[in-house]
Amino acid sequence: MSGLLWGAVLFLLVNAFACLGRAILGPTLPDRVTAANVIGTKTVVVLVLLGVALNQVIWLDVALVYGLLSLTVSLVVGRLIETGRLKGLEEES
Amino acid sequence: MSELLLTTFAAVLIAAGCLFFLAGTIGLLRLPDFYCRLHATTKCDAVGAVLILLGVALIAGADTQTVRIVALIALIAISSPTAGHALARAGWHAGHRPWTREENDEPE
Amino acid sequence: MRPISLIAGLFGFWLVLTAGLGPWSVVLGLFLAGGIGVAAARLLADPGDRPLSAGELVGLTGYMFRLVGFILPAAWQVVRLVMHRRIDIDPVVIEHRTRLRRPFARVALANSITLTPGTHCVDLDGDQLTIHCLEPRFAEPIFEGILEERLARLLEPKS
Numbered sequence: 001m002s003g004l005l006w007g008a009v010l011f012l013l014v015n016a017f018a019c020l021g022r023a024i025l026g027p028t029l030p031d032r033v034t035a036a037n038v039i040g041t042k043t044v045v046v047l048v049l050l051g052v053a054l055n056q057v058i059w060l061d062v063a064l065v066y067g068l069l070s071l072t073v074s075l076v077v078g079r080l081i082e083t084g085r086l087k088g089l090e091e092e093s
Numbered sequence: 094m095s096e097l098l099l100t101t102f103a104a105v106l107i108a109a110g111c112l113f114f115l116a117g118t119i120g121l122l123r124l125p126d127f128y129c130r131l132h133a134t135t136k137c138d139a140v141g142a143v144l145i146l147l148g149v150a151l152i153a154g155a156d157t158q159t160v161r162i163v164a165l166i167a168l169i170a171i172s173s174p175t176a177g178h179a180l181a182r183a184g185w186h187a188g189h190r191p192w193t194r195e196e197n198d199e200p201e
Numbered sequence: 202m203r204p205i206s207l208i209a210g211l212f213g214f215w216l217v218l219t220a221g222l223g224p225w226s227v228v229l230g231l232f233l234a235g236g237i238g239v240a241a242a243r244l245l246a247d248p249g250d251r252p253l254s255a256g257e258l259v260g261l262t263g264y265m266f267r268l269v270g271f272i273l274p275a276a277w278q279v280v281r282l283v284m285h286r287r288i289d290i291d292p293v294v295i296e297h298r299t300r301l302r303r304p305f306a307r308v309a310l311a312n313s314i315t316l317t318p319g320t321h322c323v324d325l326d327g328d329q330l331t332i333h334c335l336e337p338r339f340a341e342p343i344f345e346g347i348l349e350e351r352l353a354r355l356l357e358p359k360s
Contacts, residue, residue: 004104005149008107008145011114011115014200015118018118018121018122019118019122022121027190029187030127030180030184030187030189033180033183034121034127034180038118042138045146048145048165049145049149051158052152052153055162057157060162060165063162063165067165067168068168069168071160071168074176078179078180078182081180081183081186081187082183082186109285113280120279120282120283123283123288124288125288128292128321128323128333129290129335130294132279132333133282133283135315140275152345171312174312174316175312178311178315178322178323178325181333183327185323186324192292
């Protein structure tokens with residue numbers, strides 16, 4: 001059973017590195033952010049798998065916070081690409 | 094016996110989730126442009142993550158861990174399309190034109 | 202969402218996560234939930250929209266479960282697409298005007314469209330949806346408006 005969890009962890013890590021290839025290749029900025037977002041989702045799942053495999057509940061808390069931060073990063077960087085800035089309302093520009 | 098059944102079911106869920114993650118990765122690498130890649134990643138990541146987390150929740154059983162896993166499933170199910178939408182909109186407003194078949198005879 | 206229900210929800214989540222009822226845990230939880238609730242209520246309040254009622258929240262949860270019937274085929278379709286030796290797609294961008302009025306309903310529709318097969322919502326501006334489709338035929342269910350119908354029944358009963 002724990003072998004199953006470790007296998008999934010290994011598989012997802014290999015996947016995450018493949019996604020890193022897209023982050024490096026680009027070619028556009030949204031491509032790279034998409035790749036980063038995908039790696040973030042994989043990281044959350046890997047954290048949960050490791051938390052259950054090692055019986056460490058705190059890893060799941062880390063996964064929760066990581067998931068929220070990953071979403072925030074995507075929203076903020078998306079906004080930065082879209083408007084070119086981080087603060088203020090869209091209507092002001 | 095029922096425990097064996099539960100573990101098998103969890104294994105199937107986790108394996109299916111891994112398959113969807115793999116499809117998301119391949120899509121991210123193979124599809125021709127940013128919008129098509131988002132198609133692959135938003136759907137496959139949401140489904141893959143939810144399936145794997147469901148499988149893990151079955152293995153963890155009724156525990157303090159399960160509550161967190163259920164919260165994570167809700168978080169991913171909502172955040173994945175939201176992030177995908179935010180990125181697509183960002184690319185759209187930044188002026189990235191979508192790939193079309195007419196302009197490029199062969200997909201890469 | 203009203204601040205008081207937000208604070209109650211946050212405090213409930215705190216109790217579930219800490220799984221402890223020690224005095225310090227409860228005091229700290231109340232303090233944090235109150236602080237975050239007051240700070241966030243201002244951000245979550247939308248002056249152009251009434252808050253979601255409890256019944257609508259339950260209806261939306263049911264809607265999300267029924268949406269699974271769309272999401273699984275969508276993901277499976279991507280699996281088949283990318284495993285193919287030659288990727289055969291003909292992407293188009295379409296525009297669709299939604300008849301949904303509430304901002305919340307429109308956002309829910311946009312997210313649902315993203316999760317249905319072959320379509321990905323690109324932009325939402327007023328009632329105008331811009332949708333990227335992998336193939337023109339995937340746009341048909343959107344024009345038929347099955348999901349739109351369900352959301353309208355759930356969130357806009359009168360109109």
